[in-house]
Amino acid sequence: xxxxxxxxxxxxxxxxxxxxxxxxxxxxxxxxxxxxxxxxxxxxxxxxxxxxxxxxxxxxxxxxxxxxxxxxxxxxxxxxxxxxxxxxxxxxxxxxxxxxxxxxxxxxxxxxxxxxxxxxxxxxxxxxxxxxxxxxxxxxxxxxxxxxxxxxxxxxxxxxxxxxxxxxxxxxxxxxxxxxxxxxxxxxxxxxxxxxxxxxxxxxxxxxxxxxxxxxxxxxxxxxxxxxxxxxxxxxxxxxxxxxxxxxxxxxxxxxxxxxxxxxxxxxxxxxxxxxxxxxxxxxxxxxxxxxxxxxxxxxxxxxxxxxxxxxxxxxxxxxx
Amino acid sequence: xxxxxxxxxxxxxxxxxxxxxxxxxxxxxxxxxxxxxxxxxxxxxxxxxxxxxxxxxxxxxxxxxxxxxxxxxxxxxxxxxxxxxxxxxxxxxxxxxxxxxxxxxxxxxxxxxxxxxxxxxxxxxxxxxxxxxxxxxxxxxxxxxxxxxxxxxxxxxxxxxxxxxxxxxxxxxxxxxxxxxxxxxxxxxxxxxxxxxxxxxxxxxxxxxxxxxxxxxxxxxxxxxxxxxxxxxxxxxxxxxxxxxxxxxxxxxxxxxxxxxxxxxxxxxxxxxxxxxxxxxxxxxxxxxxxxxxxxxxxxxxxxxxxxxxxxxxxxxxxxxxxxxxxxxxxxxxxxxxxxxxxxxxxxxxxxxxxxxxxxxxxxxxxxxxxxxxxxxxxxxxxxxxxxxxxxxxxxxxxxxxxx
Numbered sequence: 172x173x174x175x176x177x178x179x180x181x182x183x184x185x186x187x188x189x190x191x192x193x194x195x196x197x198x199x200x201x202x203x204x205x206x207x208x209x210x211x212x213x214x215x216x217x218x219x220x221x222x223x224x225x226x227x228x229x230x231x232x233x234x235x236x237x238x239x240x241x242x243x244x245x246x247x248x249x250x251x252x253x254x255x256x257x258x259x260x261x262x263x264x265x266x267x268x269x270x271x272x273x274x275x276x277x278x279x280x281x282x283x284x285x286x287x288x289x290x291x292x293x294x295x296x297x298x299x300x301x302x303x304x305x306x307x308x309x310x311x312x313x314x315x316x317x318x319x320x321x322x323x324x325x326x327x328x329x330x331x332x333x334x335x336x337x338x339x340x341x342x343x344x345x346x347x348x349x350x351x352x353x354x355x356x357x358x359x360x361x362x363x364x365x366x367x368x369x370x371x372x373x374x375x376x377x378x379x380x381x382x383x384x385x386x387x388x389x390x391x392x393x394x395x396x397x398x399x400x401x402x403x404x405x406x407x408x409x410x411x412x413x414x415x416x417x418x419x420x421x422x423x424x425x426x427x428x429x430x431x432x433x434x435x436x437x438x439x440x441x442x443x444x445x446x447x448x449x450x451x452x453x454x455x456x457x458x459x460x461x462x463x464x465x466x467x468x469x470x471x472x473x474x475x476x477x478x479x480x481x482x483x484x485x486x487x488x489x490x491x492x
Numbered sequence: 493x494x495x496x497x498x499x500x501x502x503x504x505x506x507x508x509x510x511x512x513x514x515x516x517x518x519x520x521x522x523x524x525x526x527x528x529x530x531x532x533x534x535x536x537x538x539x540x541x542x543x544x545x546x547x548x549x550x551x552x553x554x555x556x557x558x559x560x561x562x563x564x565x566x567x568x569x570x571x572x573x574x575x576x577x578x579x580x581x582x583x584x585x586x587x588x589x590x591x592x593x594x595x596x597x598x599x600x601x602x603x604x605x606x607x608x609x610x611x612x613x614x615x616x617x618x619x620x621x622x623x624x625x626x627x628x629x630x631x632x633x634x635x636x637x638x639x640x641x642x643x644x645x646x647x648x649x650x651x652x653x654x655x656x657x658x659x660x661x662x663x664x665x666x667x668x669x670x671x672x673x674x675x676x677x678x679x680x681x682x683x684x685x686x687x688x689x690x691x692x693x694x695x696x697x698x699x700x701x702x703x704x705x706x707x708x709x710x711x712x713x714x715x716x717x718x719x720x721x722x723x724x725x726x727x728x729x730x731x732x733x734x735x736x737x738x739x740x741x742x743x744x745x746x747x748x749x750x751x752x753x754x755x756x757x758x759x760x761x762x763x764x765x766x767x768x769x770x771x772x773x774x775x776x777x778x779x780x781x782x783x784x785x786x787x788x789x790x791x792x793x794x795x796x797x798x799x800x801x802x803x804x805x806x807x808x809x810x811x812x813x814x815x816x817x818x819x820x821x822x823x824x825x826x827x828x829x830x831x832x833x834x835x836x837x838x839x840x841x842x843x844x845x846x847x848x849x850x851x852x853x854x855x856x857x858x859x860x861x862x863x864x865x866x867x868x869x870x871x872x873x874x875x876x877x878x879x880x881x882x883x884x885x886x887x888x889x890x891x892x893x894x895x896x
Contacts, residue, residue, distance in 0.1 A: 214701055214702075215701050216701060217561075217699050217701060219557065226712070227712045230708055230710075230711030230712050231711060231712045231713075231714070232711045232712065232713040232714075232717045233717070234711075235708035235711060237706065237708055238706060239701065239706050240698075240699040240700065240701050240703070240706045240707055240708075240709075241699075241706070241707075241708045241709065242556075242557065242560050242699055242708075242709040242710055243709065243710035243711065244553055244556045244557065244580070244583055244710060245553070245579060245580060245583060247549070248549060248550060248553035248556075248580070251545065251549075251550035251551075251553035251554045251557070252553050252554065252556055252557035253557060254515075254543060254550075254554045254557065255513065255515060255543075255553065255554030255555055255556060255557025255558035255559075255560075255561070255565075256557035256558065256560070256561045256699060257557075258512075258513045258515075258541040258543055258554070258558055258563070259512060259513050259541075259557065259558035259559070259560075259561030259562060259563035259565075260561055260700075261541055262512035262513055262540060262541050262558075262563050263512065263561070263562060263563060263700075265539070266512070266682070268562065269562075269700055269702055270702060273701045290546060290547060290550070291546070291547075291549070291550050291553065293546070294545065294546030294547070294550050295550075297546070298543060298544070
């Protein structure tokens, strides 16, 4: 796509500016800057944020890292807050108070989106508000210190799904949030990884330009919570896609079709490219108990089974059999 | 003059008040308000955006977004709906959003009940919302219109709750004198957001990207600034007193209607030796009792109805009660483990430093919609006279009309 030009992008002022207090190696900031660089008109955008680590790291009174109008309301209501922002600007435009309705971008973590904020998000999507909701999914409640969420994968260690003699981390599979949102039928939905930045930006632009609700589920590796060194973030984000633990796809509400994005489509066409899940797991300390003191082949096999089942289901949804 | 019930009167006032965004979730006995507003928007009579939220929590959350964007906003709820909003109520006031919300008072679960008491709004009395309790549908209509002017005043910038009793007022039809649309529109005008100075520039306090400087709403705010922001809210509450009075008086000029001084309304207090203090529709029954007593030659009972509960009229109350020997405070909500209901506690606190020290008895009544009859009020009056004659303070809360 012609609008993405690396040389030009490098010159652009980031709308989420330096000075924020995100951890070194945090993927949320990378995702945020890519999404904000995808905004067609930086002068006409409002950002809504759910409570979370990125929300607190982006602001602290009297400082803000946001160079656009920005609002944080509470944990579970970012989508509802965005709904109100949209309606207000529609009303104010009708009355001639503002010239146009701005693009509205919502950022929420997996806690604020998959768990406590799911009702608010579902309601907003059903009502059909025009916004792009970006879920940065770091697989746990990282702001409060790595507690299990509905997006935490099976057998991952968190501070509330501890690894012990009896229980090997979280016993349950993650919630398929992007499919849940796609099931509403009226939203543009895509998954994205910061390792595939161009794909992420294209999807963000599509979501912003879609006249109606749009949802991007972006995987956001967290070096603190997943236990890997800060220089490995993009590698982990890439392996998530290469192992099909986090395949990249889009859902088009107009045609009601699922479509694999190029990196995952390449794997679908040539299954030999699909890396074993072990490669993804072994980089992360949250799965260390699967390898030490002895290797738990049974548990790794169970995770591989989860991945394969979800991947095959996705292939079917995409019409690839 | 229109025949309207309390809910319809509220909706009618909202229709006339140049509201931009309404977000609500239906709950008995507030439902007629949202049904009427939906009808007005559907008919094009009200040019506003009306969003059916999937919960009260989302309704008030939407209102936060809309109000921060610069819109004039309205919502309404009752009981459990208000409790579900609880978390966000504090955010509304801390963001200094002049939201107007009608509360059709209903008993909180559990056990589940749909009838009136004040437990729902009393649970939010420290949320930094201005709280005005209305006696009837006419007052609810008048107060909703005033509420926009009060909350949006740049000295105030606080949300306003307008209370009316569930069913007793919300579903009871009375003659309501409504003003012409133009008169109301001229009174409430359109919302003009306040401005703040940022980098030497005056910037409207909104999310509008067309502003010269983009603003951040709701940042993290820790021990180094949080307290100052809370202190500013208290300051705004104090400053709202003058604005509530002025808006009340100005409205009286265009409507010919006033409610005491906007804070308290007195009835037969000139000759009173005993006074009842209460909120909302019970005041009507108290007035009937007073009239009945006067007709029988007893003019010693008066009434002080508290209209504005937040900010609390602690200066007006001692003046109104000068020369009174005994006061019966009627609370339509419990305060388990406290020394009486919220109105009782506030009244006693307001009088402590004054020179007015009557006997003060606290009575809790009408929970879950239990009726408060003239006979019950008469027995409270007898009890109060007895206390004063005995010369011994009760120091015990009475429960009226309950099977013990």
